[in-house]
Amino acid sequence: xxxxxxxxxxxxxxxxxxxxxxxxxxxLPDYLDPFLNFLLAERRLSRNTVISYRSDLQFFxxxxxxxxxxxxxxxxxxxxxxxxxxxxxxxIGSRSNARRLAALRAFFAFLADRRAITDNPVTGINxxxxxxxxxxALNRDDVDRLLIVPTRKTPFVLxxxxxxxxxxxxxxxxxxxxxxxxxxxxxTAGHVRILGKGGKERIVPFGEIAAERLQEYLESGRPALxxxxxxxxxxxxxxxxxxxxxxxxxxxxxxxxxxxxxxxxPHMLRHSxxxxxxxxxxxLRAVQMMLGHSDIATTQIYTKIDGSRLxxxxxxxxxxx
Numbered sequence: 001x002x003x004x005x006x007x008x009x010x011x012x013x014x015x016x017x018x019x020x021x022x023x024x025x026x027x028l029p030d031y032l033d034p035f036l037n038f039l040l041a042e043r044r045l046s047r048n049t050v051i052s053y054r055s056d057l058q059f060f061x062x063x064x065x066x067x068x069x070x071x072x073x074x075x076x077x078x079x080x081x082x083x084x085x086x087x088x089x090x091x092i093g094s095r096s097n098a099r100r101l102a103a104l105r106a107f108f109a110f111l112a113d114r115r116a117i118t119d120n121p122v123t124g125i126n127x128x129x130x131x132x133x134x135x136x137a138l139n140r141d142d143v144d145r146l147l148i149v150p151t152r153k154t155p156f157v158l159x160x161x162x163x164x165x166x167x168x169x170x171x172x173x174x175x176x177x178x179x180x181x182x183x184x185x186x187x188t189a190g191h192v193r194i195l196g197k198g199g200k201e202r203i204v205p206f207g208e209i210a211a212e213r214l215q216e217y218l219e220s221g222r223p224a225l226x227x228x229x230x231x232x233x234x235x236x237x238x239x240x241x242x243x244x245x246x247x248x249x250x251x252x253x254x255x256x257x258x259x260x261x262x263x264x265x266p267h268m269l270r271h272s273x274x275x276x277x278x279x280x281x282x283x284l285r286a287v288q289m290m291l292g293h294s295d296i297a298t299t300q301i302y303t304k305i306d307g308s309r310l311x312x313x314x315x316x317x318x319x320x321x
Contacts, residue, residue, distance in 0.1 A: 027070040029061050035110045046197050048175055056103040072111055075121045080104065084125075101125065137271040137302075138264065143168060145258040149213075156237070158221030160250050162213045163234055163242070166192070167266060169210035171273030171291050174266040178242045180233045187211050187218075196292040204290045274302040 036054055039045045045053075063083050069075060087097050104122050111117045138146070147168065149161050166185075167177055176194050184193045191205045227239025234242045247266055255264045270291070277287050288299040 053103040056100040072117045077121050137275045142260050155221040155224035158217040162217035165210040165213040167269045169206035170204040171270045174244050181231050182233045278302050
């Protein structure tokens with residue numbers, strides 16, 4: 001039987017694997033699907049994370065295949081080091097390589113736990129050094145321009161601006177926004193119930209203006225987009241859930257219309273939400289909870305954004321700046 005090609009959908013739906021299970025000796029690529037199923041079923045990682053791991057591991061396995069390495073026990077630490085040298089020559093950033101190393105560590109730990117390998121080739125491999133890269137955020141003027149609602153309010157306009165307002169009001173991830181269920185948003189309570197990474201749930205409030213945009217969309221926008229019963233709040237022109245890629249395209253088109261000269265992404269509104277809150281004196285722990293960060297150090301990066309602006313202001317206005 002020909003081996004099935006691994007795609008994002010090939011490991012869904014998944015089958016549960018017990019914590020310890022000796023896998024039959026196979027070639028390295030044959031272990032990829034069982035590993036991805038394990039991440040979904042046992043580790044409870046998000047599907048987006050698992051898809052990223054699949055891509056990273058496929059890149060590594062393709063490199064090994066070019067070198068004629070197909071058996072799990074044939075992989076050595078030198079192969080892993082050579083792989084990251086290859087990534088460096090391809091100008092792949094240190095943060096991406098750090099994620100790839102995390103994927104390799106999880107993959108070979110999985111093989112070791114199932115006795116598919118005798119020695120773990122990733123043991124002792126240090127992660128690539130990565131400097132702190134500050135998230136890109138919009139300034140308040142750009143946000144104000146982006147959120148100006150056109151006079152002609154079609155169902156698509158009502159949907160797009162309801163999404164923009166809610167994204168900036170809550171700082172949720174774009175994947176959380178497009179996957180938001182209809183019953184996940186309460187206009188009376190003024191909050192959204194978000195299912196974030198790792199299945200963690202959080203409640204984030206939003207203000208009156210965002211509530212008005214949502215009310216308009218629910219009354220005059222969404223009913224025109226419904227083709228059949230759908231559990232999702234934001235619908236595409238086909239009546240299905242909005243995709244991240246499509247919303248990214250919409251945000252860029254609206255930015256051009258608003259006269260914003262640089263390319264932006266939905267994630268920049270999440271960054272703007274956090275940096276603007278902290279610049280206004282919001283409590284760091286509260287912002288962490290609203291963003292859904294498991295580690296407060298991740299949230300602290302946004303304080304560095306404000307600090308960089310302070311330095312710019314100091315250099316500009318101080319007589320000896």
